[in-house]
Amino acid sequence: MFFLFIQRxxxxxxxxxxxINTNKEYNLxxxxxxxxxxxxxxxxxxxxxxxxxxxxxxxxxxxxxQYIQAIAYYDKxxxxxxxxxxKKSAEQxxxxxxxxxxxxxxxxxxxxxxxxxxxxxxxxxxxMLGLIYFTGSYxxxxxWTQRAYESKDSAMKxxxxxxxxxxKDR
Numbered sequence: 281m282f283f284l285f286i287q288r289x290x291x292x293x294x295x296x297x298x299x300i301n302t303n304k305e306y307n308l309x310x311x312x313x314x315x316x317x318x319x320x321x322x323x324x325x326x327x328x329x330x331x332x333x334x335x336x337x338x339x340x341x342x343x344x345x346q347y348i349q350a351i352a353y354y355d356k357x358x359x360x361x362x363x364x365x366x367k368k369s370a371e372q373x374x375x376x377x378x379x380x381x382x383x384x385x386x387x388x389x390x391x392x393x394x395x396x397x398x399x400x401x402x403x404x405x406x407x408m409l410g411l412i413y414f415t416g417s418y419x420x421x422x423x424w425t426q427r428a429y430e431s432k433d434s435a436m437k438x439x440x441x442x443x444x445x446x447x448k449d450r
Contacts, residue, residue: 344374
């Protein structure tokens with residue numbers, strides 16, 4: 281489908297360029313018609329069956345598809361719909377959705393979702409919980425930062441070492 285679109289795009293552009301560059305007596309209607317065909321193909325590509333399939337799959341309770349749908353809504357600046365789909369995905373246990381959903385919630389409600397994501401081994405959630413608990417419950421902070429530190433992510437290890445150094449300096 282994409283290659284067909286590209287082929288038709290260049291055919292339309294070539295016809296329009298020939299009309300303009302050769303100064304033939306092409307009427308304006310022909311040029312406009314070619315341009316409208318071009319916009320039709322662009323619109324057809326943006327409403328492709330694959331995006332409709334994603335929405336269908338998302339509504340059929342696939343956590344990953346719901347997460348992808350949430351990101352698509354977020355990219356379109358429809359935050360209300362994005363949160364609805366993000367919550368559906370998070371409730372089904374998709375760790376990235378849980379973490380992102382927690383980022384969008386007020387602090388008191390976010391901890392629950394960070395913990396769900398962290399318990400499934402999501403490093404960023406473990407680190408975030410460590411930071412949250414660092415301001416109050418140091419045993420909880422140590423528990424979650426230790427889990428994040430044990431991951432193979434070197435940047436996360438550096439962050440943990442800085443956090444622990446700051447804790448010792450208090």
